[in-house]
Amino acid sequence: MTEATIPIPGPMALPLIGNLRDIDINNSIQSFEKLSETYGPIFRLWLGGSERIIICNYQLANELYTRSEFHKKVTGSMENLGKVIGKGILTAYHGDPSWASSRRTLNPAFTKGAIKEMFPEMLDIASQLVLKWARFGGEESIDAQDSFTRLSMDTIALCTMGTRFNSFYRHDQHPFVQSFGAIFAEVARRSNRPEWYTAMMREANRKHDENVQFVQQFCRDLVEERRANPTAKKDIFNGLVDRRDPVTGEQLPPDVIVDNMITFLFAGHDTTSGLLSFLVYYMIKHPDARAKLQEEVDRVLAKQRGITVDALNDLAYTRACLRETLRLEPPSPGSVLAPFIDENDHVTIGGGKYMVRGGQPTVIVFAKLHRDPETFGPDANEFKPERMSDDKFKKLPKHAWKAFGHAPRNCIGNEFAMQQATLVAALLFHTFNFELVDPEYTLQYQPSLHRKAKDLLIRATLRPHVDILALQRDLCT
Numbered sequence: 440m441t442e443a444t445i446p447i448p449g450p451m452a453l454p455l456i457g458n459l460r461d462i463d464i465n466n467s468i469q470s471f472e473k474l475s476e477t478y479g480p481i482f483r484l485w486l487g488g489s490e491r492i493i494i495c496n497y498q499l500a501n502e503l504y505t506r507s508e509f510h511k512k513v514t515g516s517m518e519n520l521g522k523v524i525g526k527g528i529l530t531a532y533h534g535d536p537s538w539a540s541s542r543r544t545l546n547p548a549f550t551k552g553a554i555k556e557m558f559p560e561m562l563d564i565a566s567q568l569v570l571k572w573a574r575f576g577g578e579e580s581i582d583a584q585d586s587f588t589r590l591s592m593d594t595i596a597l598c599t600m601g602t603r604f605n606s607f608y609r610h611d612q613h614p615f616v617q618s619f620g621a622i623f624a625e626v627a628r629r630s631n632r633p634e635w636y637t638a639m640m641r642e643a644n645r646k647h648d649e650n651v652q653f654v655q656q657f658c659r660d661l662v663e664e665r666r667a668n669p670t671a672k673k674d675i676f677n678g679l680v681d682r683r684d685p686v687t688g689e690q691l692p693p694d695v696i697v698d699n700m701i702t703f704l705f706a707g708h709d710t711t712s713g714l715l716s717f718l719v720y721y722m723i724k725h726p727d728a729r730a731k732l733q734e735e736v737d738r739v740l741a742k743q744r745g746i747t748v749d750a751l752n753d754l755a756y757t758r759a760c761l762r763e764t765l766r767l768e769p770p771s772p773g774s775v776l777a778p779f780i781d782e783n784d785h786v787t788i789g790g791g792k793y794m795v796r797g798g799q800p801t802v803i804v805f806a807k808l809h810r811d812p813e814t815f816g817p818d819a820n821e822f823k824p825e826r827m828s829d830d831k832f833k834k835l836p837k838h839a840w841k842a843f844g845h846a847p848r849n850c851i852g853n854e855f856a857m858q859q860a861t862l863v864a865a866l867l868f869h870t871f872n873f874e875l876v877d878p879e880y881t882l883q884y885q886p887s888l889h890r891k892a893k894d895l896l897i898r899a900t901l902r903p904h905v906d907i908l909a910l911q912r913d914l915c916t
């Protein structure tokens with residue numbers, strides 16, 4: 440430490456286990472949020488064998504996002520993920536030329552124009568959910584997070600893998616989905632415990648390897664099938680299989696294709712399903728906002744004679760509600776950055792107050808960044824979609840809202856997620872009124888690498904203007 444800096448506060452770390460006892464290993468981000476109440480906007484924790492700095496306000500986050508030494512650091516849960524999907528773009532190390540080539544190759548498949556082409560597939564899966572809930576009737580208790588997970592899994596699988604899991608037609612899960620879920624639950628568990636502890640868990644490790652092999656082989660078979668039966672579809676799967684890097688002229692290698700198929704499912708399904716679950720929750724808790732959203736959706740759908748891809752552009756208030764939900768409940772919980780300088784060197788942050796060593800991970804907690812009263816005002820904790828209108832959203836201070844991450848490692852699926860979420864929100868709020876099964880329920884979170892609602896049980900009642908047979912006809916033609 441140099442003389443000018445001051446120590447970064449934090450709970451005392453114990454030998455071998457560091458700060459393992461200070462956090463819930465199933466929900467570390469929430470633990471970070473709680474610890475910031477004691478230690479303030481910056482504190483340090485020893486986890487998984489290294490010291491991490493946790494950042495919880497706008498001022499410090501903005502500094503890190505702006506400084507040229509700081510880049511995405513793949514460590515902790517991301518590094519463990521990388522052991523499964525290491526050739527996918529999410530877990531690529533900073534400076535990896537394979538990441539740059541993959542992004543150049545894949546970016547065109549994720550533009551707004553390209554995503555519009557996948558509207559029919561998105562509508563197909565969304566209709567399955569809407570019709571299922573319509574047939575249930577208003578008495579059924581629905582686990583919102585579970586339903587939206589089925590929806591987002593099936594949508595991404597159809598658009599990026601060309602396959603159907605048919606999750607709305609089965610009680611259990613497709614074998615791929617079962618293995619997939621088990622892999623990422625194990626990755627989450629491994630992320631905050633020391634490697635020696637994981638190494639001792641032989642049976643869990645054997646099962647994990649078996650699941651990884653199964654999931655990879657499943658994807659390889661799909662690629663072979665698409666290559667044997669090419670289609671002119673403008674979906675992301677064809678982007679993966681066919682597109683060439685505009686600089687090198689090369690197609691993506693087979694293992695890069697497979698790891699990105701798994702990556703898209705991992706990065707896209709819990710995030711989108713989290714967003715939709717949280718949206719429904721906030722709409723139930725805020726009847727004024729819900730009434731405005733329903734008025735907008737009813738008006739636009741009446742004008743466009745149903746749901747079309749162009750109708751989505753006119754849903755400005757719905758978009759604002761989605762952005763405000765992402766502000767308060769960011770499904771992807773944070774950025775991990777580090778100064779890419781010599782490991783024996785250091786930089787200072789916070790006006791020279793705090794020292795960060797070369798390579799030291801700093802975790803920016805979105806849920807705290809997004810609720811900083813300095814940027815969002817004294818009502819930062821309140822749900823107010825008006826502050827996220829198209830106009831106001833553009834004028835937000837730079838780096839104040841990072842729900843889709845930070846360029847160049849920002850979310851490639853941003854347009855995909857927003858188109859899907861807007862479509863689903865429009866269909867749901869046009870068709871149903873929602874209520875909580877337990878009116879006293881307040882948000883709880885599932886143990887997961889992403890932020891997901893726990894025990895969010897809802898009832899969906901058809902709105903008075905909806906006739907179920909007409910709905911069926913409209914959605915199925």
Ligand code: HEM
Pocket residue numbers: 511528529530542595599702703704706707708710711714765769770771773774775841842843844845847848849850851852853855856
């Ligand atoms: C509401 C939904 C979503 C949210 C909130 C979200 C959020 C994010 C965030 C914050 C990052 C940066 C992660 C980091 O810094 O390490 C990211 C990266 C990524 N996301 Fe998303 N995401 C969503 C949906 C999707 C979807 C639908 C897909 C794919 C179909 C997707 C694919 C990816 C990929 C591949 C990356 C890594 C990009 C790179 O490093 O080059 N995401 N996402």
